Amino acid sequence: MNALATRRFLKMNGLGNQITVLDLRGSQLRVSESDARAIAAQPGARFDQLMVLHDALTPGTDAYVRIYNTDGSEAGACGNGTRCVAWAMMADPAMGDPSRTRLTLQTKAGLLPAVRESELVFTVDMGAPRLAWDEIPLAEPFHDTAHFELQIGPIDDPILHTPCAVNMGNPHAVFFVDDPYRFNLEQIGPLLENHPIFPDRANIELAAVTAPDHIVLRVWERGAGITQACGSGACAALVAAVRRELSARKAVVSLPGGDLTIEWRERDGHVLMTGPVAFEWEGVLEPDWFERAA
Numbered sequence: 001m002n003a004l005a006t007r008r009f010l011k012m013n014g015l016g017n018q019i020t021v022l023d024l025r026g027s028q029l030r031v032s033e034s035d036a037r038a039i040a041a042q043p044g045a046r047f048d049q050l051m052v053l054h055d056a057l058t059p060g061t062d063a064y065v066r067i068y069n070t071d072g073s074e075a076g077a078c079g080n081g082t083r084c085v086a087w088a089m090m091a092d093p094a095m096g097d098p099s100r101t102r103l104t105l106q107t108k109a110g111l112l113p114a115v116r117e118s119e120l121v122f123t124v125d126m127g128a129p130r131l132a133w134d135e136i137p138l139a140e141p142f143h144d145t146a147h148f149e150l151q152i153g154p155i156d157d158p159i160l161h162t163p164c165a166v167n168m169g170n171p172h173a174v175f176f177v178d179d180p181y182r183f184n185l186e187q188i189g190p191l192l193e194n195h196p197i198f199p200d201r202a203n204i205e206l207a208a209v210t211a212p213d214h215i216v217l218r219v220w221e222r223g224a225g226i227t228q229a230c231g232s233g234a235c236a237a238l239v240a241a242v243r244r245e246l247s248a249r250k251a252v253v254s255l256p257g258g259d260l261t262i263e264w265r266e267r268d269g270h271v272l273m274t275g276p277v278a279f280e281w282e283g284v285l286e287p288d289w290f291e292r293a294a
């Protein structure tokens, strides 16, 4: 029997970004890529991102978190998932400590401090964006990642072109358009996600700046496809808009699932993301889920 079987999980969402939280602290258990895919295949546990808690590795942090996409691949950051984990570690009856209002998670991309603003609203310090081409990462050097060369569609009348590259602990390519809802993201997304310019693939954003403090955004996520919201994608879109001098350093980003407030703080260059979480249900990982997938 798979060692993960019978472990409890929480099904949550952050603005409709489907998040499953699995607490493996106090054990040596690890989730493999095929385990993640087996869990994702279950309607009751289905996720865009699976957030797996492990014992903290570094003093001053509260947990080490591994983040899996639907396809089993690992991501370095997940804004919506971080808010969900923060809620679980503070408010869940079984694993939460209600006396806490802040904590710091560690992922393979760095530290993610989170603060509870109200019962269901959290702010995460997503850190400073990395804006050099070799940190994004892109296959070719570009001297300006705010305007790097990539286009799809006819050469002289491209459908999309000249995105801005931002690494928020995971790679994003932001295209500015008039109306993100005018595009067939289902079709374009996989072409861009897997474009050879992105050796690690990329999350793809279609963004419209409708006012200096408002961005409309749709996201095609690496390893997960279209999602209702993407926290790191919202951060990437705001950073890209500021670099293009299209928006202020603080804006509301409207995603299909709802709004996030994003601020690229002047003082230290960190990006702060504020938004809600929702708890849906809890369950246990059933043994036969893994047998069928094996």
Ligand SMILES: N[C@H](CCC[C@H](N)C(=O)O)C(=O)O
Binding pocket: 017, 048, 049, 069, 074, 075, 076, 077, 078, 079, 080, 081, 170, 171, 203, 221, 222, 223, 224, 227, 229, 230, 231, 232, 233
């Ligand atoms: N939905 C997440 C991001 C997942 C990114 C993942 N798709 C990748 O980088 O592979 C968020 O709220 O930030």
